[in-house]
Amino acid sequence: MNVNVSAKPATAGRDASSTSSTQSTIHVVRRPFRRAALLVCGSLSLALGILGIFVPLLPTTCFLLIAAWCYARSSSRLYDRLMQARWIGGYLRRYRDERAIPVHVKIASVVMMWITIGYSVFVFPNVLIRAALLLTAGAVTWHLYRLPAAK
Numbered sequence: 001m002n003v004n005v006s007a008k009p010a011t012a013g014r015d016a017s018s019t020s021s022t023q024s025t026i027h028v029v030r031r032p033f034r035r036a037a038l039l040v041c042g043s044l045s046l047a048l049g050i051l052g053i054f055v056p057l058l059p060t061t062c063f064l065l066i067a068a069w070c071y072a073r074s075s076s077r078l079y080d081r082l083m084q085a086r087w088i089g090g091y092l093r094r095y096r097d098e099r100a101i102p103v104h105v106k107i108a109s110v111v112m113m114w115i116t117i118g119y120s121v122f123v124f125p126n127v128l129i130r131a132a133l134l135l136t137a138g139a140v141t142w143h144l145y146r147l148p149a150a151k
Contacts, residue, residue, distance in 0.1 A: 026072045026073060027073075028072075028073060028074060028075070028076055029073050029074055035074045035075075036074075038070045038071075038073050038074035039070070039071075039074045039075060039078070041066070041070045042066070042067045042068075042069075042070030042071045042074060042075075042078065043067070045063045045064070045066040045067040045070060046063070046064070046067035046082070048063040049061075049062075049063030049064040049066075049067060049088075050088075056112065056116065061095075061109075064088055064091070064092060065092070065095070067082060068082055068083070068092050068096070083096075094150050098148070098150060098151070099147065099148065100147060100148040100149060100150040100151070101144065101147050101149070101150055102149065102150045103149045103150075106144050106145075106147070106149070109144060110140075110141055110144055113137055113140060113141070114137060114141075117133050117134070117136070117137040120133055121133050121134060
């Protein structure tokens with residue numbers, strides 16, 4: 001069983017050499033235990049990602065990307081449903097296809113992250129924890145800065 005993870009659907013008339021450069025296919029795991037583990041991990045990640053939309057300190061994007069990755073390898077049906085979801089499907093498809101994030105999402109993410117990390121640095125007395133928080137925030141900021149803006 002295969003999952004097409006490309007923006008363009010595979011067409012029947014193309015030969016194998018022309019489709020390999022325009023799309024990638026992920027093979028769904030056939031081992032029952034590994035498949036079940038990926039389904040559970042994907043479902044928990046999806047739940048945490050949706051919860052993260054409403055809870056300020058809980059990240060959303062990473063959990064949704066983990067859910068998409070797990071579903072792509074365990075259930076093509078769930079992967080397709082996730083990618084076609086009304087509220088989060090477009091966001092995931094844009095990231096998958098363009099490796100880009102809209103500018104307003106980048107700005108909101110960086111601002112909220114620095115507010116929460118700044119508060120945490122102020123609250124935690126341990127210098128090592130403060131340093132780790134600041135390094136993490138700096139790395140995430142750099143990563144978001146380097147991602148292209150979505151069109």
